[in-house]
Amino acid sequence: MCMYLQSYRSRPVGVHGDGSGAGAAPPLAVPHAGALRLPTAPSLDSEKDGTRITVQSVTNKMYLSAAGGGGSKVVANGSKQRNSETFRDRNHQSISQISDAYGLIQLWKIESPVPMFKIRVDHDQFVSLNDDEELVAVATSPNQTGNFQIISNDVDKSQIQIKAPNGKLLQVQLDGSVKANGEPGGSWSNSDPAVFIIYINESKRMDGDFQLCSFYGANQTVKMLQDHWNSFITEDDFRFISSNGLNAVRIPVAWWITRDSGPPSCHPPNYPGYQAVLDRAFAWADKYNLHVIVDLHAAPGSQNGFAHRGSRDGTVAWGDATSIAMTVQVIEALADRYASWKDLLAIELLNEPLAPKVTLDTLKKYYTAGYTAVKEKVQRSDVYVIMSNRLNTQDPTELVEFTSTFDNCVIDVHYYNLYNLNFPSVKENIDFVKTNRSSQLNSLMRANGARVFVGEWTTEWGVQGANEEDRTSFADVQMDVYGQASFGWAFWSYKNNNTNWSMKDMIEKGKIYTQMVPKNLNMIENMRKIFRVTNESKYQKKKIH
Secondary structure (H helix, E strand, C coil): CCCCCCCCCCCCCCECCCCCCCCCCCCCCCCCCCCCCCCCCCCHHHCCCCCEEEEEECCCCCEEEEHHHCCEEEEEEECCCCCCCEEEECCCCEEECCCCCCCCEEEEEECCCCCEEEEECCCCCEEEECCCCEEEEEECCHHHCCCEEEEECCCCCCEEEEECCCCCEEEECCCCEEEEEECCCCCCCCCCCCCEEEEEEHHHCCCCHHHHHHHHCHHHHHHHHHHHHCCCCCHHHHHHHHHCCCCEEEEEEEHHHHCCCCCCECCCCECCCHHHHHHHHHHHHHHCCCEEEEEEEECCCCCCCCHHHCCCCCCCCCCCHHHHHHHHHHHHHHHHHHCCCCCEEEEECCCCCECCCCCHHHHHHHHHHHHHHHHHHCCCCCCEEEEECCECCCCCCCCHHHHCCCCCEEEEEECCCCCCCCCCCHHHHHHHHHHHHHHHHHHHCCCCCCEEEEEEECCCCCCCCCCHHHHHHHHHHHHHHHCCCCCCEEECCCCCCCHHHCHHHHHHCCCCCCCCCCHHHHCHHHHHHHCCCCCCCHHHHHHHC
């Protein structure tokens, strides 16, 4: 179980637990690395959902590509090299600078005795055949296409043939078009238009729940997950969190948590026992006086395309009427199930929706519906609804006015000195937190507005050669600045193979001092005082303390 346990101090503070080495982690089911790790596949028999490939014709040396990225024919005419991503053929030879603009194809694995896939292109269309047996990428739904079998050369694993739904092999024509008109059983010579070289994009492999299930199958996946759930996070972890001055856990879950009855399946995902793991976490939280935030980390179709946010192939398919309605149903079910637990502190409606794929208007409509669903089920004034800022938004304050119209509402922001903000020195990192992050927080906190929650931060950074004292200073300044947030902070994550992402390790090694906040700020009774008032100002909250 990947419980991203967050722990709070005074206001919410947090810890996630995932076992990964990344700042974003999979839903409650699968750690990104750590206890469960998908192997690198040596052959297409072992490939999984979301595998990204480039396919090159052996006859004209061109790459298969969807004209315009999709919506038209698939042809073999791509030759321009624009990126420096690393691909490898299946003999593991490195091939640099194969452009993802020319033939980057995503695979959906189909349960079958032979390697069968649905094929998707850049602009999200699925590949199929038209009436002239030409290969086209126009279907917007996988249900509108057939399955393609990828056949490997037993001698040279980098060579493949592709059998289309009509039983014929894809062949490159003299004009570069691709038709399904080749007879199976031909040669593997370099003059055969039905032979291709396949390159696997190693830099964009996906390791999430869908990939785990497509690799191992539903029954084995459920067995592995249940073993993981019962060992990775235990009651001792809740005891540790409570005894170290933290006062809550934030637990990310996936949308299929409410669908765990019936036999195991990959599509739609169904992993029996999943809901019971969250039930058990609530019981442990109750025993050790910890509050719980339930965070919907993966929505139907995926709100940001990351594997650990429920994406099958890296696309963002959340945001239409159907996926929003499904998501509201999940929120409603979670609110109904845990409304009576006194430890329920908040429900986060969605984690890190990605801009501009998820528009602000779409997000506001969903947040309004999700907020209503929570409040209809939870008739309590001490339970909050958290609304996450969009990733890549150009305006970090875009939710401030919107959220001010709701009672007991919280804006969630995630602050990492990584990715697009990777400073090389200790001083630059610390100064950025002191000045820029502090200013950003102040711009979000308004009198009579929503509370602000730094829902994710960590001590990983891009500084080479930093010592332990430097790391502790970086942690201290973040706790000091993020402690000013009106709903507190949460550390990503609780348990992780990489110490810099693991609050448990940081505490045990003395790099983070969670007991330094005055004890009265960590007491549950004082938490109730803090959350007694819905929209008091920062000055008023100080008086409450």
